Amino acid sequence: MSERIPERGKRGPRPRRAVTLRVIAREAGVSASTVSRIINGTVKVSDELKSAVEAAITKHDFRPDAAARGLALGRTLTIGVLSQAIDSPFYAEGLRGVERRLLEAGYAALFMSGNWNEVDEERCLREFIDRGVDGIIMFSGRLGDAAVKEFAKRVPVVVTGRSLRAAHTYSLPIDDRRGALLAMRHLIGIGHRRIAFIAGSENHPDALERLAGYQAALGEAGIPFDPRRVASGDWHEEGGLLATSRLLESGVDFTAIFCVNDQTAYGAYLALFRKGLNVPKDVSVVGFDDLPASSYSLPPLTCVRQSVRTLGERAAEAVLALIAGRRPRIDSPPVEIVVRDSTRRI
Amino acid sequence: MSERIPERGKRGPRPRRAVTLRVIAREAGVSASTVSRIINGTVKVSDELKSAVEAAITKHDFRPDAAARGLALGRTLTIGVLSQAIDSPFYAEGLRGVERRLLEAGYAALFMSGNWNEVDEERCLREFIDRGVDGIIMFSGRLGDAAVKEFAKRVPVVVTGRSLRAAHTYSLPIDDRRGALLAMRHLIGIGHRRIAFIAGSENHPDALERLAGYQAALGEAGIPFDPRRVASGDWHEEGGLLATSRLLESGVDFTAIFCVNDQTAYGAYLALFRKGLNVPKDVSVVGFDDLPASSYSLPPLTCVRQSVRTLGERAAEAVLALIAGRRPRIDSPPVEIVVRDSTRRI
DNA sequence: GCACCATCAGAAACCGGTTTCAGACCGGCC
DNA sequence: GGCCGGTCTGAAACCGGTTTCTGATGGTGC
CATH class of the missing domain: 3.40.50.2300 (Response regulator)
Structure with missing residues (x-):
């Protein structure tokens, strides 16, 4: 009844575990091996020893040390x-x-x-x-x-x-290319032909694959690829904001933006909002990921879903x-x- | 030169660490204690032993096992x-x-x-x-x-x-009450008097404190507290959405909503948007937390900032x-x- | 040249578990 | 009654580090 937590901070060596497997063993009048076997159920142990040990375990609320167990x-x-x-x-x-x-x-x-x-x-x-x-x-x-x-x-x-x-x-x-293809087919299917793309950071494989999907979809539909409609972002809101601003100022025309991911789309939303442009009336926007927040963006975002x-x-x-x-x-x-x-x- | 990772999956006992402190010790021709002392710098060791050991360590790319160290x-x-x-x-x-x-x-x-x-x-x-x-x-x-x-x-x-x-x-x-007070003083300061509050889950202490702040601010300004202007949410977008819908349908009038947290505000945004109401033209909204997303909501959200x-x-x-x-x-x-x-x- | 001390290295014990190995005990069979 | 086999238990070794304790060595002072 007198187990105390070892004194803390009181000089002396580090605090150590108060109740160990050997303590339980001594208390139950058995060996350490027996306690271990009961805890892990690795070997059959007689019922009377088992109950004695279990009593000691619950009494002390003993749980084996994970580090020691891991080591062994x-x-x-x-x-x-x-x-x-x-x-x-x-x-x-x-x-x-x-x-x-x-x-x-x-x-x-x-x-x-x-x-x-x-x-x-x-x-x-x-x-x-x-x-x-x-x-x-x-x-x-x-x-x-x-x-x-x-x-x-x-x-x-x-x-x-x-x-x-x-x-x-x-x-x-992740099937980035196919995801991008789906997004683009959706846009093309509802009549868009001048579609901008906001890419991720340049050297990123996912970004390249999504760009490839963008281009492939254009090809499918016989729409020429115009590099001026591609702006690079950084996978984050800020990149989407800046890229969209650049697109708007550059003078190239587009009726839709496909964003490399949802966060980029949120940035695009804000850029469009600041210019007084309405989504989807003036510009359609598609994202990629389907983050939880995308159901609550204004307006709720059409996107490629990959369940992360x-x-x-x-x-x-x-x-x-x-x-x-x-x-x-x-x-x-x-x-x-x-x-x-x-x-x-x- | 022939250290191999112990065979994995090939029956036999579990894979074990290939290179241990004792291996390094043997290789450098010293005892395990010496290696340990060198690694931890606990005791001075002669330079020649030290360099021999360090050579062995870098050669094998040895790093001590955290579990064993933790145990000791x-x-x-x-x-x-x-x-x-x-x-x-x-x-x-x-x-x-x-x-x-x-x-x-x-x-x-x-x-x-x-x-x-x-x-x-x-x-x-x-x-x-x-x-x-x-x-x-x-x-x-x-x-x-x-x-x-x-x-x-x-x-x-x-x-x-x-x-x-x-x-x-x-x-x-977290100074919830003061945060709520700041939010409310801002709203009251710009002329709002009929201010709704979307609370968190009922029994949550933070939620209660923020509610208390809401009431205190009303009191300061001599605005009577009207419980019909309080709706309960769940700290999440969905709760904000539902609560706002209920408020709108209940017929109580308000010019602003103070939301118990930013996520609730996002839900409120969507509910207002669906009703065709404009933020902030028709309703002002204030959140609490200043999540990163709040800079990119439409419109960017006024809120109480607590830097989490x-x-x-x-x-x-x-x-x-x-x-x-x-x-x-x-x-x-x-x-x-x-x-x-x-x-x-x- | 010898006693003494400081410095450094190694053997062994320890951390808290698991597991091997060997022995005790029991029952069954001839 | 003695032998064999199976079941259950405990002692001891082990996991891979750290640390105490002891001993060896070299240098200093007289």
């Missing part, structure tokens, strides 16, 4: 999850999906942000390895495939937004499968067009 | 961070701030979501304890103060959004101080009004 077992029940920014609404959705699935499986997630920066990404991944994570999930990211494969030698890695074939690796690519949350869930499933030694058979969630109020027939 | 040291350089939902733009900002500060200090964050649910919150906190975190940061949350204090016996706890005095505990309260990111940074500083045994002297970031385009003088 060689696994930590932790997955390292690398996104680019924890406060980006896009990644946040994905993280949510990951979190949920991992929780169900008894795993915890160690989230870190790569800041769209190769160096930071590599630092995070190293940190994951050092902390002995059992697997890694990587949301997009700039880090080269070779580096990723190197990490995959240590621990299973699931990547989204790219294709990568290597041992202990699984990819959930589902993507996160599937990434979690895939990494768990890899850990279990199974080969995942999991597809990326499909892209589809969600028509709301930001586009209109002309 | 009794600390994990990990902070448990409990928010309510990782994909909420509000908490995401805070987590970002936490992440940044912790990273600077060499700590990692274990993020978990409490889902506005006492049971989940407690489960998360227990998980933190089991995993041996060195400290806990808790963003708002429904868990009772008594339970929080219980956890604080095991490990330092920093809470935001509430006041709590206990050992190994630090609070960063700063709050997160300060929470991180506070928990680090507690861990170091220092008593933090850190204030919550101030609330202030940010006037944009959603309010106008009448």
